[in-house]
Amino acid sequence: MRKLFFVLSLLFLFQSATAATLAEYSFQDPQQSEDFRDIIEEMRCLVCQNESLAGSNAELAVDLRNEIYDMMKAGQGKDQIIDFMVARYGDFVLYSPPVKPSTYPLWFGPVLFFVIGAVVLLSILRKKNRSREAELSAEEQQRLDNILKQSTDSRNADQ
Amino acid sequence: MKSYLRYSIPLVIFAVIAGFLYKGLGMNPREIPSPLIGKSIPTFSLPSVEQAETTITEKDLLGNVYLLNVWATWCASCRAEHETLVQLSRSGKIDIVGLNWKDERDKAEVWLRQLGNPYTVNIFDKKGRTAIDLGVYGAPETFLVDSQGIIHYKHAGPVTMELINETIMPIVEQLKSKG
Numbered sequence: 001m002r003k004l005f006f007v008l009s010l011l012f013l014f015q016s017a018t019a020a021t022l023a024e025y026s027f028q029d030p031q032q033s034e035d036f037r038d039i040i041e042e043m044r045c046l047v048c049q050n051e052s053l054a055g056s057n058a059e060l061a062v063d064l065r066n067e068i069y070d071m072m073k074a075g076q077g078k079d080q081i082i083d084f085m086v087a088r089y090g091d092f093v094l095y096s097p098p099v100k101p102s103t104y105p106l107w108f109g110p111v112l113f114f115v116i117g118a119v120v121l122l123s124i125l126r127k128k129n130r131s132r133e134a135e136l137s138a139e140e141q142q143r144l145d146n147i148l149k150q151s152t153d154s155r156n157a158d159q
Numbered sequence: 160m161k162s163y164l165r166y167s168i169p170l171v172i173f174a175v176i177a178g179f180l181y182k183g184l185g186m187n188p189r190e191i192p193s194p195l196i197g198k199s200i201p202t203f204s205l206p207s208v209e210q211a212e213t214t215i216t217e218k219d220l221l222g223n224v225y226l227l228n229v230w231a232t233w234c235a236s237c238r239a240e241h242e243t244l245v246q247l248s249r250s251g252k253i254d255i256v257g258l259n260w261k262d263e264r265d266k267a268e269v270w271l272r273q274l275g276n277p278y279t280v281n282i283f284d285k286k287g288r289t290a291i292d293l294g295v296y297g298a299p300e301t302f303l304v305d306s307q308g309i310i311h312y313k314h315a316g317p318v319t320m321e322l323i324n325e326t327i328m329p330i331v332e333q334l335k336s337k338g
Contacts, residue, residue: 046191046296046297047296047297049188059261060287060296060297063286063287063291064291067288067291086194087194088194088195088291088292088293088294089191089194089294089296090191090192090193090194090294091194092191092192
């Protein structure tokens with residue numbers, strides 16, 4: 001329990017640490033401030049590739065955050081800023097890759113695999129069903145009916 | 160025969176996945192394709208490392224095929240590749256333009272005095288703004304630029320003689336023969 005509390009308090013510690021690094025970016029317009037947060041959350045830091053620009057303290061991430069902040073202050077929109085970043089660093093800078101022919105496998109591959117899986121599963125199930133029906137010949141069915149009848153008869157007799 | 164085929168399906172799927180993963184192991188995640196290939200180098204106006212008063216712009220670099228090498232004294236891999244750059248500049252095969260990135264002027268000067276200066280021009284990008292325009296994400300990075308200022312190749316990480324001879328020089332020859 002104590003350990004858990006310790007881990008939880010650590011989590012909160014880091015939470016406040018990221019918030020502190022972003023406190024220096026203030027906007028008068030709350031919408032702009034929200035856009036700014038969105039943009040830096042959606043962009044990858046190229047130095048530490050599994051961190052977003054918002055979360056990274058790499059020097060380049062700080063520079064890029066400042067650059068984006070200046071652009072927003074100068075009245076540039078979200079799309080313009082994303083174009084600016086992609087023109088320099090490529091699609092890699094975006095956490096969610098754009099839908100285009102070279103990323104079709106990425107976007108639609110999982111759906112394709114799902115469909116293939118569903119088709120295979122259905123065909124196996126259907127085959128199983130069919131073979132089970134075929135398993136019982138008329139003679140076997142007769143025997144099964146007899147057994148069932150016997151067991152109900154004996155149960156009735158018990159009562 | 161048929162069941163033999165059916166039981167081999169998981170094996171085939173496994174082999175395909177293993178193949179992809181094995182290929183992925185050998186790939187360098189730092190090697191990010193640059194969207195700037197085929198485009199002009201960005202416009203800039205910066206001083207040189209040696210002289211704070213001079214201004215260098217991208218136009219000063221036109222008319223020559225050259226390597227644009229992004230370096231800094233705080234970058235350990237830059238020190239590792241420096242000897243290669245010095246050798247390359249001595250061979251006279253190609254000009255090397257330096258872009259000193261987010262560095263201190265006096266440190267850069269000491270470095271060049273001690274380790275040799277392979278650069279024909281050394282641009283001083285203290286704020287790193289031009290480096291952002293070049294899509295630089297870590298030093299050293301090296302761009303191959305033609306006489307019209309178009310970027311033809313980019314390498315992230317230290318250059319080696321092998322890379323120069325096998326990858327860069329063939330492109331340089333092509334560019335030079337085109338004029």
